[in-house]
Amino acid sequence: MTGSAPLSTPDHADYMAAREPVLTAEHVTIDYQAERPVRAVDDVSLVLNRGEILGLAGESGCGKTTLAYGINRLLKPPAILRSGAVTLHDKNGADIDVVGLVDEDLRKFRWDKTSMVFQGAMNALNPVLSVKAQLSDVFTTHRPSMSKQERQAASEELLSLVGVDPARLTAYPHELSGGMRQRVMIAMALALKPQVMIMDEPTTALDVVVQRGILREVMRLREQFNFAVIFITHDLPMLLEISDRIAVMKAGRIVEINTSENIYERPQHDYTKQLLRSFPSLLGDRGGFVRGKEEAHVARG
Numbered sequence: 350m351t352g353s354a355p356l357s358t359p360d361h362a363d364y365m366a367a368r369e370p371v372l373t374a375e376h377v378t379i380d381y382q383a384e385r386p387v388r389a390v391d392d393v394s395l396v397l398n399r400g401e402i403l404g405l406a407g408e409s410g411c412g413k414t415t416l417a418y419g420i421n422r423l424l425k426p427p428a429i430l431r432s433g434a435v436t437l438h439d440k441n442g443a444d445i446d447v448v449g450l451v452d453e454d455l456r457k458f459r460w461d462k463t464s465m466v467f468q469g470a471m472n473a474l475n476p477v478l479s480v481k482a483q484l485s486d487v488f489t490t491h492r493p494s495m496s497k498q499e500r501q502a503a504s505e506e507l508l509s510l511v512g513v514d515p516a517r518l519t520a521y522p523h524e525l526s527g528g529m530r531q532r533v534m535i536a537m538a539l540a541l542k543p544q545v546m547i548m549d550e551p552t553t554a555l556d557v558v559v560q561r562g563i564l565r566e567v568m569r570l571r572e573q574f575n576f577a578v579i580f581i582t583h584d585l586p587m588l589l590e591i592s593d594r595i596a597v598m599k600a601g602r603i604v605e606i607n608t609s610e611n612i613y614e615r616p617q618h619d620y621t622k623q624l625l626r627s628f629p630s631l632l633g634d635r636g637g638f639v640r641g642k643e644e645a646h647v648a649r650g
């Protein structure tokens with residue numbers, strides 16, 4: 350079944366032409382083979398650019414998480430990638446057929462080339478291991494040639510990068526606040542300098558001030574390391590503020606894709622208009638919109 354192409358504006362093509370893709374998904378279809386099979390993602394094609402933050406928007410159950418996980422080979426049964434192709438355009442110049450990866454190659458791809466931070470991530474830390482042991486473990490597994498001293502130095506650097514005092518390396522997860530634990534998870538996701546990172550509601554469980562601090566850090570790190578982010582959240586105002594582009598999903602399809610500015614200023618699809626209307630803070634005289642040029646600068650600074 351082939352769907353119609355997502356709506357956009359002509360300048361979106363110019364935006365794309367000026368950028369380098371890091372990941373291309375073509376005609377991806379994903380089903381859940383439950384008692385009643387569900388087609389969660391329906392013939393989706395998508396290009397993610399190097400260093401870009403792509404927001405996925407759409408109501409609950411429209412397939413955002415399934416799409417993001419599917420194109421990064423993170424699906425678990427009963428989900429099945431029914432059809433489609435996914436290519437990671439590695440920075441070393443090679444094109445990796447993501448769907449075809451197995452065993453060791455798949456394991457390496459997952460932390461090395463792509464990584465993820467999800468909502469419950471901060472509770473995914475092992476409670477009986479120190480932060481140091483958990484960060485070191487990533488290096489021991491994926492960079493076996495690193496010495497103990499190198500692992501220690503790299504772990505300290507990672508904590509500094511995400512705004513946690515390296516002295517906290519010896520701490521156990523219960524000794525850290527929720528925000529700090531989430532920062533540690535971001536540090537782990539960054540450890541091997543992946544080219545694509547999935548963030549699925551990464552700050553939803555945190556209070557607004559902590560959320561903004563972490564997002565600012567992510568924006569800064571993205572500038573520094575040029576990884577691309579697929580960002581999923583129900584918070585559309587936040588998504589508009591941090592994303593370079595937004596793909597709007599409805600019932601397993603991308604119905605519209607464009608720069609955040611265009612999604613906000615010139616929505617093409619009725620569903621996008623409806624989504625924007627469902628956030629009263631985005632409406633009014635439109636003067637109150639947070640993603641003015643200066644504001645965006647502050648958020649990225």
Ligand SMILES: Nc1ncnc2c1ncn2[C@@H]1O[C@H](COP(=O)(O)OP(=O)(O)OP(=O)(O)O)[C@@H](O)[C@H]1O
Nearest residue numbers: 381383387389408409410411412413414415416427
């Ligand atoms: N394990 C599962 N078994 C069966 N169906 C599932 C399973 N997980 C998700 N689905 C279905 O797949 C569809 C897409 O779900 P998905 O979680 O990707 O949507 P989403 O847009 O990320 O939603 P949310 O914003 O609530 O996280 C939904 O209809 C959902 O009910």
